[in-house]
Amino acid sequence: MATSTFRVNVLLKEGVLDVQGKAIESSLPELGVSSISNVRVGKLIEFSFDHEGSSLTDEEQTKLTKVCHELFSNPVIESYTLTEVK
Amino acid sequence: MRSAVVTFPGTNCEHDIEVLVQSVTGALPQKVWAKDRTLPDDTEVLFVPGGFSYGDYLRCGAMAKVSPVAAAIREFAASGKPVVGICNGFQILCELGLLPGVLLPNRTTKFLSRMVSMKVESTNTPITARLDKGEVFTVPIAHFDGNYFATADEVKRLEDNDQVVFRYCGLNGEVDHESPLLNPNGSVNSIAGVRNEAGNVVGYMPHPERIIEADIDPNGTRSALRLFEAIL
Numbered sequence: 001m002a003t004s005t006f007r008v009n010v011l012l013k014e015g016v017l018d019v020q021g022k023a024i025e026s027s028l029p030e031l032g033v034s035s036i037s038n039v040r041v042g043k044l045i046e047f048s049f050d051h052e053g054s055s056l057t058d059e060e061q062t063k064l065t066k067v068c069h070e071l072f073s074n075p076v077i078e079s080y081t082l083t084e085v086k
Numbered sequence: 087m088r089s090a091v092v093t094f095p096g097t098n099c100e101h102d103i104e105v106l107v108q109s110v111t112g113a114l115p116q117k118v119w120a121k122d123r124t125l126p127d128d129t130e131v132l133f134v135p136g137g138f139s140y141g142d143y144l145r146c147g148a149m150a151k152v153s154p155v156a157a158a159i160r161e162f163a164a165s166g167k168p169v170v171g172i173c174n175g176f177q178i179l180c181e182l183g184l185l186p187g188v189l190l191p192n193r194t195t196k197f198l199s200r201m202v203s204m205k206v207e208s209t210n211t212p213i214t215a216r217l218d219k220g221e222v223f224t225v226p227i228a229h230f231d232g233n234y235f236a237t238a239d240e241v242k243r244l245e246d247n248d249q250v251v252f253r254y255c256g257l258n259g260e261v262d263h264e265s266p267l268l269n270p271n272g273s274v275n276s277i278a279g280v281r282n283e284a285g286n287v288v289g290y291m292p293h294p295e296r297i298i299e300a301d302i303d304p305n306g307t308r309s310a311l312r313l314f315e316a317i318l
Contacts (some may be wrong), residue, residue: 004298005194015102016190016235017190017191017193017233017272019190019192019193020195022195023195043144043265046297069156070151070152071144071148071149071151072144073151074148074188076188076235076237077188077190077235078238084129
């Protein structure tokens with residue numbers, strides 16, 4: 001049995017209105033910075049995952065895909081990337 | 087009809103549904119909790135009320151989607167009996183995949199709590215069967231995430247299939263998707279509520295259940311009450 005740490009980055013898909021990003025962007029000029037644009041706000045979810053061996057089995061990989069797809073993100077508006085943290 | 091109301095941690099509009107159901111039917115709805123795995127056997131109508139289920143953590147309705155009661159809600163919806171999701175209930179039905187699309191934060195980045203007008207687009211569902219197509223009525227809204235979004239293909243399919251149930255508009259039914267007055271939260275095509283293909287599952291952001299008493303109904307048409315009388 002091994003335990004690995006994973007991170008899921010969730011970001012709104014291109015073209016989906018990001019009101020947080022817009023609000024943050026509109027505050028930047030107050031800091032004297034006007035060269036930043038296209039601000040987008042996502043989520044970072046980190047978790048520990050128990051698995052059998054040093055590499056993930058297909059079943060374990062399927063479990064991770066399932067939680068990313070069905071809970072951590074909503075595929076209608078969001079995309080995600082799953083990475084293992086060493 | 088025997089109805090049931092499902093609540094989650096953070097749901098806060100279930101009492102409105104209880105008052106509504108009792109005033110129409112004389113009996114209280116049956117209560118279903120997020121951790122129940124079944125609905126009462128004799129349930130004929132299911133309400134998913136508003137609130138902030140699971141604190142709106144992650145996304146509105148995301149945790150409700152994977153709660154123990156979710157499978158029973160899906161099964162009930164598949165049976166063809168009426169399911170009504172209001173506000174957070176609408177968000178939950180979208181997350182469950184029982185309704186298309188998703189609710190994004192309001193375009194204005196503000197929580198909106200005010201009266202708006204909406205018009206009836208589809209009467210092709212048991213839930214709006216006693217309303218008139220094109221009928222305009224004023225209803226309260228109270229939400230941060232009411233900005234209905236679906237892909238362009240999905241929106242076209244909804245419009246073509248008569249699945250848009252309510253649309254935000256002005257007092258005379260005029261629609262302007264870009265206007266923060268007429269389309270307060272920025273919903274695509276000013277959509278305030280949708281139904282599934284079968285028509286038995288309906289969700290919307292406004293709160294007609296809050297204006298069923300004649301004293302506070304600004305319409306004088308009993309629109310809000312007629313909405314619920316149709317299924318109760």
